[in-house]
Amino acid sequence: MDIISRAEWGARPPESRSTVPWSKRTVFMGHYSAASATQTPRQIQDYHMRVRGWSDIGYNFLINSITGDLFEGRGWNVLGAHCEGHNTESIGVCIIGKDQAGKQDVSDAARRAFKWLYDEANDRKGKRLTLLGHRDRGNTTCPGNEIYAWLKAGLPLVGSTPAPQPKPPAAGRPAPGTPIAFPLPAGWYFGPASGPDYSVSGLHERYFQGRTDRAWLREWATQLSRRGWSIGKGQRWLGGAGNDGIYGSEYRALAEAFQRDQHLDVDGLIGKHTWDAAYRNPVR
Missing domain, CATH: 3.40.80.10 (Peptidoglycan recognition protein-like)
Incomplete structure (x- = not known):
């Protein structure tokens, strides 16, 4: 054009x-x-x-x-x-x-x-x-x-076919625990402190839905541990600082691995889709 x-x-x-x-x-x-x-x-x-x-x-x-x-x-x-x-x-x-x-x-x-x-x-x-x-x-x-x-709505065009969606994970055990709604505003995500205002790192301990950002990030990682991921100090994921709720290279690596596992877009940022997948997608 x-x-x-x-x-x-x-x-x-x-x-x-x-x-x-x-x-x-x-x-x-x-x-x-x-x-x-x-x-x-x-x-x-x-x-x-x-x-x-x-x-x-x-x-x-x-x-x-x-x-x-x-x-x-x-x-x-x-x-x-x-x-x-x-x-x-x-x-x-x-x-x-x-x-x-x-x-x-x-x-x-x-x-x-x-x-x-x-x-x-x-x-x-x-x-x-x-x-x-x-x-x-x-x-x-x-x-x-x-x-x-x-x-x-994602910019749909007249006469266009819907954009292909990522393939759902293979059938398996239901996700454990009770689903928790994504706690950040629309368009925000858990990401690096060097990002824009809507990249929530946990560094400044901002409150969302009555809890700190650190508590919410720890909650997401804990949900992955319920799904069978090895998480915490000395474990496979977050093995250095542990599940401290401060986004850094370890949380990014964990998010990327989970996104690959769930056939999501791999960017290492924990937005609504990545959050929801931890609570709603079956365990493969």
């Missing part, structure tokens, strides 16, 4: 720019302009620079909600200004348009362009980016209810 370059849509030169390596990109974030689909990227850029005082247009890319035209904003590796506090990790994509009461605002062409851009971002990153709407990280209604629901 062609991306209309800055030169083609008549962009003003940026007043300054900072680059972001792909190693820092973890999120693909959807926005909308909350205005008419007749807006041009240049009009949005002028507003951002002249009224808001930003160095350039805030988004990394923009898509016209009617035509599906895809425009280069700041581009792949430039720090955006679309979500305060989350611009380093996230690539911001604005759909130019707004919710229309009782009427679809986002055309099939725009949806295809957005999904193509998301797939391209994943290819460049080398792994799947977390798909979020602006409201997931900011006090806002952006990107509108229609777009947000579509994001949360």
